Each structure stands twice: as structure tokens, then as C-alpha cells.
Amino acid sequence: MNIQFKKGVLNLCVLVLLDKQDRYGYELVQKISDQISISEGSVYPLLRRLTKEGYFTTYLQESTEGPPRKYYKLTDLGRTYLHEQLKEWKSFTNGVNNLIEEGVKND
Numbered sequence: 001m002n003i004q005f006k007k008g009v010l011n012l013c014v015l016v017l018l019d020k021q022d023r024y025g026y027e028l029v030q031k032i033s034d035q036i037s038i039s040e041g042s043v044y045p046l047l048r049r050l051t052k053e054g055y056f057t058t059y060l061q062e063s064t065e066g067p068p069r070k071y072y073k074l075t076d077l078g079r080t081y082l083h084e085q086l087k088e089w090k091s092f093t094n095g096v097n098n099l100i101e102e103g104v105k106n107d
Helices: 003-020 025-033 041-050 076-105
Strands: 054-061 067-072
Touching: 003 025, 003 041, 003 067, 003 076, 025 041, 025 067, 041 054, 067 076
Parallel strands: none
Antiparallel strands: 054 067
């Protein structure tokens, strides 16, 4: 898949996953990788940026499988941002799908 496509949707994927429950970084990578081929290194800078912008808070939680894990939690600001992003995504994908359908009909 085109790398620019992935970069564009990664932000939204992380927000959507954190809307349902708090998660740690590697868990997010695994969940997204189940659907889209991504590198682990692409998620962590995004998490740092979105945390810095106030969309997430973080906390440490003990793990039975090693050191404590850093969990990310969506803030109220993050939830508002998620809904704005979803609205933009739906508008964007509808427009692209309409163009594709129009183009395919003319072939």
C-alpha cells in the first residue's frame, strides 16, 4: 500500500482504537498491523506528538510480562479531535469513492 495513504490514516487509526480503551504502544502497533502493514517506528512519534498536543494522557501500569507499560488514554480534547477527524475522513472518502465510480463508469 502506498506509504502516503498509511501516513494519512495512521493518526485516525490510533485515535479510534484509543476511543474504546486505553492501550500501550506495542498493542496499538499490533492492532493496526492486523489490518494495515506498518512499522513499529511509525506509531511512537505519532503518540508523542498527539500526547504533546493534549489529545492523550499517559500512565504506567505494571505488567506480568516485563517492565511497566506506558498506556495512552484519550482526553476529552482528543475525543473532540477524533470526531472532527472522522467527519473529515467520511467527506474525503466519499469524494474519492465518487470520483473512482465516475472514472470506472467511463471506461
